[in-house]
Amino acid sequence: MSKSWFDHAFGSRADAELLLRPDLESGLLSQHDYALAVDFLPGPVRYLPYLHTAAWGALAGLAVWRFKPKVRFPPTIVAVSASAGYGAGLVHYIREHKRFARQLDDREAFLVVLDNVNRRLGNVAPLFPQVDRDRIMDRIKKQREQNGEVLDGGIDIVSDFGDSADSTALTGTPSSSNASQEPAVRQKSTWDAIREANARNNGRRSSWDELRQRHERQRTAGRVQQNESAEDEDPRAQAQAEFDAILEAERKVAQAS
Incomplete structure (x- = not known):
């Protein structure tokens, strides 16, 4: 000593x-x-x-x-x-x-x-x-x-x-009991950190995020309107096609006579 x-x-x-x-x-x-x-x-x-x-x-x-x-x-x-x-x-x-x-x-x-x-x-x-x-x-x-x-x-x-x-x-x-508990503690703290980060991100949006989300909503609304108009125009287009077909058939009959 x-x-x-x-x-x-x-x-x-x-x-x-x-x-x-x-x-x-x-x-x-x-x-x-x-x-x-x-x-x-x-x-x-x-x-x-x-x-x-x-x-x-x-x-x-x-x-x-x-x-x-x-x-x-x-x-x-x-x-x-x-x-x-x-x-x-x-x-x-x-x-x-x-x-x-x-x-x-x-x-x-x-x-x-x-x-x-x-x-x-x-x-x-x-x-x-x-x-x-x-x-x-x-x-x-x-x-x-x-x-x-x-x-x-x-x-x-x-x-x-x-x-x-x-x-x-x-x-x-660390003792053996503390060593066995370390992975669970680390896993829990990791998930807690992820949840806290998500909560912070959800509560704090930048102006760019808001603009991007507004643009997505407008584009989605435009697609819905186009689909609705297309569905509305489909019956008229079909009737017009049938009418054109009838006129073409009568014209052919008149030419043949």
């Missing part, structure tokens, strides 16, 4: 509360240790190595500038001083974490909590392989029972890194 792991896991107080709350609710983490952790881990202690680096580098730069004619290789001196400052900052950082650990009610339980946090972040490998989790969990259960405390059933789940709800909330990986 390194400083970068702490910086990544507890980047803010909100992240610390979200990662540690499942173990608080299960009874693995006491209220005192929870409050102490959410105050300390995301706090200014994270910046100690960088503050020491800046301070040592600045002091070395100031000294080099003050005694510049007498100092050889000033950039090297500043770089070495800054590196030494970073090392001193790490020592200060580790010392503060040791003091934090001494203030915890149950340090072994907190190691299990950190292991749970590591798993919630999506890491498969245990954070403390040497820690006997079963022994620690049995001890915590017996201690809680002796104190007359009722343990939440979730403590067994936390012991096995199985809190899927918290893992989903932190890693963004």
Whole structure:
């Protein structure tokens, strides 16, 4: 476990509360240790190595500038001083974490909590392989029972890194039930979008649409009138044809006689 792991896991107080709350609710983490952790881990202690680096580098730069004619290789001196400052900052950082650990009610339980946090972040490998989790969990259960405390059933789940709800909330990986419901949700939202688009289009017509529809109605009405007139003229045309045929027949008879 390194400083970068702490910086990544507890980047803010909100992240610390979200990662540690499942173990608080299960009874693995006491209220005192929870409050102490959410105050300390995301706090200014994270910046100690960088503050020491800046301070040592600045002091070395100031000294080099003050005694510049007498100092050889000033950039090297500043770089070495800054590196030494970073090392001193790490020592200060580790010392503060040791003091934090001494203030915890149950340090072994907190190691299990950190292991749970590591798993919630999506890491498969245990954070403390040497820690006997079963022994620690049995001890915590017996201690809680002796104190007359009722343990939440979730403590067994936390012991096995199985809190899927918290893992989903932190890693963004959906559970199997959510995955099975996704197609139906997507299909429903798609049809809803289509219906909403149609409703908007029906309620919002442009002037071009109105002109086009008016022209279609006029053309349809013209066709109907032409068909009606054609139906009205058909009997007269048929009678005229029959009359012409009779006249032609009489003319032929007259010519023959």
